[in-house]
Amino acid sequence: MTVRGQMVRFALVGVVNTGTYYGLYLVLLTWLPYVAAHVVAFLLSMVGSFFLTSYFTYRTRPTWRKFLLFPLTNAANFVVTTSGVYLLVDVLHLGSRYAPLIAAAAAIPITFVVSRTIMLRPDSRRAGRDAKPERASAR
Incomplete structure (x- = not known):
């Protein structure tokens, strides 16, 4: 499993996740206020993204530990994009219309x-000799 292949699969999962979020948001919007629809769609798409990232991107076994740590990826994305938008608009004086797109690309x-x-960290509490790293199966 190459890093380049993982990056391509990571990007594909991002596209699928964005589409899933938006589709869920539109469906939920028929029953819920927009903020509730956004939150529920976001959480559901994040769960789907976890499993796609686990099985498809890194070809590793999902665990509760990884599931609970996975929201850190969204936190990292938020910090980088928010900082990037500020830097691009307020410091570099770029237009606010395109700054989020540039910041989002930088966050990837x-x-x-x-x-x-x-996703690739061993789940063993004993990180010594007997902790076996997860490997991709030969496909």
Whole structure:
């Protein structure tokens, strides 16, 4: 499993996750106020993203520990994009219309590293010799 392949699969999962979120949001919007629809759609799509990231991107077994750490990828994305938008608009005087797109693109590699760190870490409490790293199956 190459890092390049993981990056491509990571990007594909991001596209699927965005579509899933938006589709759920639109469906939920028929029954819920927009903020509630956003929160529920976000949480459901994040659960789906966890399993896609686990099985498809990194080809690793999902665990409760990884599931509970996975929201850190969204936190990293939020911090990088928010800081990036501020830097681009207030410091570099770029237009506020396109700054979020540039900041989001800059966040992808950082979010990838955070997700890779979470998803490929051994779950054994004994991080010594007997902790076996998870390997991709030969497909």
